[in-house]
Amino acid sequence: MQPTLADIHAAANTIRGIADATPLVPSPFMSECAGAEFLLKLENMQPIGAFKLRGALNAVAGVGDAAGVTCCSTGNHGRGVAYAARARGMRAVVCMSELVPQAKVDGIRALGAEVHIKGRSQDDALAQSLRLVREEGLVEISPFDDPLVIAGQGTIGLEILSARPDVTTLLVPLSGGGLAAGVALAAKAINPGIRVVGITMDRGAAMYESIRAGKPVEVEEVASLADSLGGGIGLNNRLSFAMCRDLLDEVVLVSEDEIYHAMQVLYYEDRIVAEGACVVGLAAVLNGKVTLDGPSATIVTGRNLDMPTFTRIVTGQDVDLGDVTVKGKPYVS
Numbered sequence: 209m210q211p212t213l214a215d216i217h218a219a220a221n222t223i224r225g226i227a228d229a230t231p232l233v234p235s236p237f238m239s240e241c242a243g244a245e246f247l248l249k250l251e252n253m254q255p256i257g258a259f260k261l262r263g264a265l266n267a268v269a270g271v272g273d274a275a276g277v278t279c280c281s282t283g284n285h286g287r288g289v290a291y292a293a294r295a296r297g298m299r300a301v302v303c304m305s306e307l308v309p310q311a312k313v314d315g316i317r318a319l320g321a322e323v324h325i326k327g328r329s330q331d332d333a334l335a336q337s338l339r340l341v342r343e344e345g346l347v348e349i350s351p352f353d354d355p356l357v358i359a360g361q362g363t364i365g366l367e368i369l370s371a372r373p374d375v376t377t378l379l380v381p382l383s384g385g386g387l388a389a390g391v392a393l394a395a396k397a398i399n400p401g402i403r404v405v406g407i408t409m410d411r412g413a414a415m416y417e418s419i420r421a422g423k424p425v426e427v428e429e430v431a432s433l434a435d436s437l438g439g440g441i442g443l444n445n446r447l448s449f450a451m452c453r454d455l456l457d458e459v460v461l462v463s464e465d466e467i468y469h470a471m472q473v474l475y476y477e478d479r480i481v482a483e484g485a486c487v488v489g490l491a492a493v494l495n496g497k498v499t500l501d502g503p504s505a506t507i508v509t510g511r512n513l514d515m516p517t518f519t520r521i522v523t524g525q526d527v528d529l530g531d532v533t534v535k536g537k538p539y540v541s
């Protein structure tokens with residue numbers, strides 16, 4: 209059931225020409241701070257603006273002659289499934305609740321998916337997705353707990369290690385763990401000595417708490433500048449929990465203040481516009497939470513951010529997250 213290195217090589221063939229071969233570039237500023245060469249894998253340059261296209265393409269290719277695919281993510285996974293299904297000429301239905309902002313609905317529709325709006329919660333949207341599975345024979349694609357999705361995300365690990373076999377540490381943004389599981393599986397199969405560190409925010413860190421508890425647990429979902437890292441791992445998690453528990457050397461947490469500053473660093477020093485989720489690896493290094501002993505890489509996972517919030521961050525203004533305010537601070541190199 210768990211994917212293998214062979215599955216990741218197969219995924220690389222499946223996604224070739226659509227979602228592969230993003231640049232791996234050095235960050236001179238981060239290299240200087242870390243005292244070791246620091247590389248950025250630019251998944252923000254994917255056609256949907258995020259790495260999730262890899263897993264989605266591999267999963268869509270794997271459903272065979274099903275009537276189509278469905279999911280209920282309004283974020284990067286939903287975009288990935290929509291784009292992948294269109295690329296394969298397959299029907300995709302993305303289910304969401306009435307509470308999802310119109311901009312997200314329009315974004316998914318623009319990528320060619322049907323949108324079904326049901327109820328007032330994520331659970332109602334999920335129920336609709338499951339109904340489509342039962343009644344119309346669609347296949348549901350999980351954002352992280354699916355062997356084909358994990359193998360697809362793992363192709364990032366293959367690409368980093370084939371470009372730079374000398375990398376000693378990989379810093380991987382962590383939420384449901386599909387990305388970290390796939391990348392760690394590929395990297396450790398090629399170089400068992402490599403260190404793979406999962407990094408996430410300290411507000412609502414579901415995988416971190418689950419690994420500590422020894423089983424999947426629920427955490428309260430709270431707003432974060434790293435919004436793509438929010439959400440649970442599922443109490444019935446089948447794959448990504450065990451893989452992250454067994455393959456990650458460590459899981460490190462960073463604060464909202466640290467994410468805020470690291471977004472400024474990536475913007476001003478590397479001139480990259482990227483989501484809060486992308487900078488957790490930089491934040492961990494800049495705050496001494498991870499020390500590097502050789503060439504290291506992190507994954508700039510996506511660029512689909514809320515531009516008004518981003519503008520506030522790069523101009524040093526406060527950001528109101530609802531229950532807390534992240535205090536603004538102008539960037540000083």
Ligand SMILES: *Cc1c(COP(=O)(O)O)cnc(C)c1O
Pocket residue numbers: 258260284285351352381382383384385386387388436437483485486509510511
């Ligand atoms: C989904 C996502 C992640 C985390 O991936 P998981 O497989 O859920 O751990 C990180 N960054 C971005 C931009 C994402 O969309």
